[in-house]
Amino acid sequence: MAQRLQGRTALITGSTSNIGRAIAEAFAREGAHVVVSGRDEARGAAVVDQIRANGxxxxxxxxxxxxxxxxxxTLAAEAAELVGRVDILVNNAGxxxxxxxxxxxxxTFxxxxxxxxxxxxFLTQALAPAMIDAGAGVIINLGSWIARLGIGVSSLYSSTKGAMETLTRAWAAEFGPQGVRVNAISPGVIVSPDWDGTHPGEVMMQGTPAGRSGHPDAIASAAVYLASDDAQFVHGTVIDVDGGRTGVAVIAV
Structure with missing residues (x-):
């Protein structure tokens, strides 16, 4: 089976753990040369070693x-030095x-x-021109389900994710005619390694179609799709990967 990202390069911010790491590993399995990015060098080295160990x-x-x-x-320049032109940018860090x-x-604000x-x-500002010059490129932003379904906490965070979803549409209009596809993923409640069954996130997923929190791999699968030619006619959209949390009425259980 052909690898969907064979021969392409990708920069994923915040990819030393959780969702970002899952995206980096999934891209590498699909043939991309991945630049793992984050603040922690030890965790970054662990991700790189794992990817290389898997070929x-x-x-x-x-x-x-x-x-x-x-x-x-600076990050854009370092990524370009490592892999040449960056074909795929995933704005995940947050x-x-x-x-x-x-x-x-x-x-804090x-x-x-x-x-x-x-x-x-500013990372998009730095990398998009080379994509435009090449006539091809992909930018994937990470939004959040709470950008569109208000909850009583996290107003600051949710407003930033609303901004990223708005930028997704604006950048699709700005860059799409020049060959650069821009889309976003809106994750739902995604499990973290330190969670247990009593975490509030698990409670919020009760009564949804999925009935549980998601795994980072679910977000990674969506990112692979958006980065690949399978999504070549997809521009300016936000894909909800949230177990039905925002699209379906939640029934209390």
Whole structure:
């Protein structure tokens, strides 16, 4: 069976753990040369070693994407140095501080918008021109189900993900006619290694069609689809991978 991303290169931000790592490993299995990126060099090396052990191609580029243009452009340059032109960019890195509107200070507000919105904006700014010059490229953003289904916590985080979903549509209009496809994935409640069955996220999935939280591999599968030629006619869309949480009425159980 042919690998769907054979011969392509990909940069995935925040790919040293969880969803980002799953996307990096899935891309590598499909033949892409992956640049794993994150702040933790040890975790990054572990992801690269695992991909290589499975016969894939991967390198690590350390990055602390704080929202400054310089940090994003530096990562873009390092990725290009490792693999040449980046064919696929996945804007995955993000932070989720546990704060309510009354308890959010200005420093926290600026930090969350810096990491979750400004960093991917300037990284896209840095990498899109080469994609346009080549007449081909893919950008995948990570949104969130709580960008469109309000819950009583995480107003700051959800607003940043709403911004990324809006940028997805705007960038599709801006870059699509020049050969660059831009889409997004909206994950639902995705399990983390430190969760157990009593985590609030598990409770929120009760009564949904899936009836449980999702695994990072579900998001990775959607990312492979959007990055591949299977999605060549898909522009400016947000794919919900959330077990039916936003699309179906949830029945209390």
């Amino acid at each position: 894939g191609k991967a390198d690590f580029a350390r990055a602390d994407l704080d929202g400054t243009s310089a940090a994003s452009h 932070i989720y501080p546990p704060s309510s509107t009354p308890t959010t200070d200005e420093e 600026d930090r969350v918008y810096g990491v979750n919105v400004k960093a991917p904006f």
